[in-house]
Amino acid sequence: MKLSKRVQACELSPMRKFHPFAVEAQAKGRKIYHLNIGQPDIATPEVYFDAVRNFASPVLAYAESPGVPSYLAAVQAYYDRLGAHYDESEILATTGGSEALSILMQCILDPGSEVLIPEPFYPNYATFICAAFGSIRPIPTSPEEGYHYADRALIEPLINENTRAILITNPSNPTGVILTAEERQMLLELAREHDLYLICDEVYREFTYNGEGLVTMGAMEDPGENLVIVDSISKRFSACGARIGCLISRNKALMAEALKFCQARLSVATLDQLAAAALYTVDKSYFEEVREEYKRRRDTMMRKLKAIPNVTCETPDGAFYLMAALPVDDADKFQQWLLTDFEDHGETVMFSPGHSFYATPGKGVNEVRIAYVLKESDLSRAIDLLALGIEAYQKIM
């Protein structure tokens, strides 16, 4: 039996491909500190579980294909507070931000289409684009310049007749970079002038440490039909396991096509949508506490990382990730070795090897993405393990 060419061209997730080795290590009794996945340890607000417990209908029925009305209304009210008004018909509930991306790529890409993305980028973008027969044209950045990418002179020459969209993550996963107001304006104008979709993955909106308030591209003056927002409750409310996100755009033609896919998969999970609606009633103080907590984690992280000899990394402004270059030959090999051959007092550590965050071959081989999603004492121990691991690995490298 044949397999499709495109699926064979896709890669396993760099965040998840070491799962089998992790299972083996755990079977040997090892404790693993997970810096590889953006799975926060912050408690999910209790209103989520209350909403789920209070579900009173005897039948767990399909939800409406575009989404449960109370969830769509909650998203709408949240964006209204950010200064961006969307009609309910301009919001589609999705199974996580992941499904929003998957549906979107199927709607806008033909074979040979290109999407401009600053690298390093969230690697699952590559799978969704590859599955839709498109390809990524990377906007190059460098660790030395703090991974900044929003430079018109850098981006515009990369646009060609196959370009369909510019896709950015703001704040960025994996680099923590945040766009300035001028940069956001420039990107929107660029998209408009070249008739491109500007896709903004804003799932880390609440996680900023540079004093900036909550920002959405949707609140810009006249974002028009170019702008498409991908959003999710996963990180905002530490509810990754709910798998609730949304796709937002004023582009009626696009939303009409996206609805076809939403109808084909019938609906998004009913209980999780109702509970997601409840999450949007959480008090502002929740976000302030979470932001402070992550800021402390980031600072601990940077202090400890800078103490390891020959590690290069810049202080990130947002999200809860950073990219770092390690003094090892190959971060992939190093990760595997950490799971199969290394331990300190029965413990080891996981991160995401960096090369899969790049589309340019050869880039990021000695880089890693680190998610600072654990409490400070665990983060501290995890970075100690990383330092011990580097020291031991360098002897056999």
Add this chain to the structure above:
Amino acid sequence: MKLSKRVQACELSPMRKFHPFAVEAQAKGRKIYHLNIGQPDIATPEVYFDAVRNFASPVLAYAESPGVPSYLAAVQAYYDRLGAHYDESEILATTGGSEALSILMQCILDPGSEVLIPEPFYPNYATFICAAFGSIRPIPTSPEEGYHYADRALIEPLINENTRAILITNPSNPTGVILTAEERQMLLELAREHDLYLICDEVYREFTYNGEGLVTMGAMEDPGENLVIVDSISKRFSACGARIGCLISRNKALMAEALKFCQARLSVATLDQLAAAALYTVDKSYFEEVREEYKRRRDTMMRKLKAIPNVTCETPDGAFYLMAALPVDDADKFQQWLLTDFEDHGETVMFSPGHSFYATPGKGVNEVRIAYVLKESDLSRAIDLLALGIEAYQKIM
């Protein structure tokens, strides 16, 4: 901005495209009897809600990409009871049977690939196949022959160098047809001889009214690498809103590729998987009661339908659907009219127009799919409304 050619070739779901007209009718105070969607009114077993309520972790975390272990174990044990043993690595949890189909088509189809499907078929198959750049080659059937399709002489000439798979639904949605043991054997041999995937959508397994026990193609002698099973808890446990299904196959190469997509979308909803695992502990008596209930509904349905002049339909053996030919010019126009212009004591009725269940142009125009998912008194009233509607529509047709 451009839209992809394939999304523009896809259609809105025939089960859901009248949703806006239904909303308008409801706004006018109309009560609608829904025979258009396979949304049973049977109560979801209480163990589902108990499992959800008993979730005790403070963080609603991502599940494992292949699925929550307890859910995979529950599916495995259920198939063991059916006489089909699968390793846990041969089962992937999916967001409903829908995601299983979507992932599968992306794994096996290249542009130009064909899938053989008996028509009429579940119309969302067409969207998943179209999205993956494939096309459907229909295996023709006729209402007069009760929509039976499993005839080697009929199917084999349709196989060509582009054929990748045969896709069947057993018991069938929309026709209620059930395969005999000989027919199942023939299909498997045919797939094996021509090196094709045999995809069996078995989500209606429990709904048989011909005295047959629970059947899965997985229990056949040596189903080998050709067989792929798509399954779901939606109908089995009346838990459509949970969006929990699975993809099952011994084909290791296929499952390795499918895992790439499972990792890219991170995971399936955590609470719903845990609760789905609990559903598999439901006592056998639950299914016996449900089967008896549907059998009564089918019988009521057939009795009432046969009393309407010039309606053609055969008694279905399984699932909870039937196809019927109505004495109207166009079932699509008729449905719209029922929502915009018809009412009897403030009530009207919805079904799914038949032409979208066919790939052959012009077929099924006066046919409808009816889901007998309501309690007998509601079904009875719904068919009375259909009869009144036909009578009134014939006068203006």
